[in-house]
Amino acid sequence: MENKTKLKSAIIGCGGIAQVHAGVLSELESCQFVACADIKFERAEKMAAKNNLHAYSSMEELLEKEEIDVVHLCTPHYLHTPMAELAAKKGVMVFSEKPPVISYEQWDKWEEITKLTKVGVCFQNRYNKTTKYIKELINSPEAGKILGCRAFVTWQRGVSYYVDSGWRGSLETEGGGALINQSIHTLDLMLEFLGRPTEVEAMCKNHHLKGVIEVEDAIEAYFKCGDAMGIFYATTAYCTDSPVIIEVVCENLTVKMDGSHISVKYANGDRSEIDMLEAPAKGKSYWGSGHKGAIGDFYDSMLQGKEPPINMESIRNTVDTMLAIYKSARETKDIVKI
DSSP: OTTOSOEEEEEEOOSHHHHHHHHHHTTOTTEEEEEEEOSSHHHHHHHHHHHTOEEESOHHHHHHHSOOSEEEEOSOGGGHHHHHHHHHHTTOEEEEOSOSOSSHHHHHHHHHHHHHSOEEEOOGGGGOHHHHHHHHHHTSTTTOSEEEEEEEEEOBOOHHHHHTTSSTTOTTTTOOSIIIIIIHHHHHHHHHHHOOOSEEEEEEEOOSOTTTOSSOSEEEEEEEETTEEEEEEEESBSSSOOOOEEEEEESSEEEEEETTEEEEEETTSOEEEEEOOOOOOSSOGGGOSOHHHHHHHHHHHHHTTOOOSSOTGGGHHHHHHHHHHHIIIIIISSOEEO
16 A cells, blocks of 8 residues: 555545535545446436546445445445444445444444554544644643533434435434434544543433434433543534533633634633634534544554554544443433443
8 A cells, every 4th residue: 555645545425414525526636436326326426527536426336337446425324334244344444424333233343443454533623723722722731630521412403404414313314313314523622631431321212303304303312431530412403503611610710612702711710711723614503623634644644654644443432432421321311331
């Protein structure tokens, strides 16, 4: 792999988020974007025409007819694991949209997948300026011990968002709602700051789309991380897509992120306020602008023969915690050990 200067790439699934991946791939010098596939062939044709690609109606046909190094999985959630298995068996590297799994059964399959091929996962918000600033601040000696973290996602998703998709809103195909789809990135950042929980207790509810969806439109969780604790809340039943709020409390300071705004309150009474505006997002603003960094780093790592910076092991904490939250909320109605 080290003697290559470009990797041949294809996108599987040509919906909304795939347009962001396509925009990044068309700009990367380390990538030769050659093909796309979608079972709704007209979507693949549209992407192909825009990017001068070969269009296919299935992943199987694409892999049979093209020599591909990397596939980007931008398909419904339940397909990420079986499609990664298919790519791995053909020696093709995988860059998967979130979430890579919707169940414990799928999670168990990734050990074998990662033995066969390299895998990267799109947790692009780890590249946000605010994320990097908070991590550096709370890991500094001046912060002291981390005591806790809270996070809030209050967004809006209506009937058409689910009904028009053909797969959202179903436990079998989406795997969940407000957590696994909308707020998994926020959970990921919260755990980047707080560490690995040892136990979680959670509740979920469908408030505003009863009879329309099987998945939750609101979920809350409490978890312990050693001596620290976490409070997490997410809903898609709000009136708008408000900025995400994350707060980390340390012994000597408290840092709060409200969208792109950072405020820091120190134990001695000092305060600071910082606005960290990001580059314009390629897609919806709440997707963030970290896709180019995340995808670019994946390709650079592959060409250098290194492990991807965001691989399956690096997201284990997030996936384990997400699955434990759902287990507590849906099944045990009690504390789940992680």
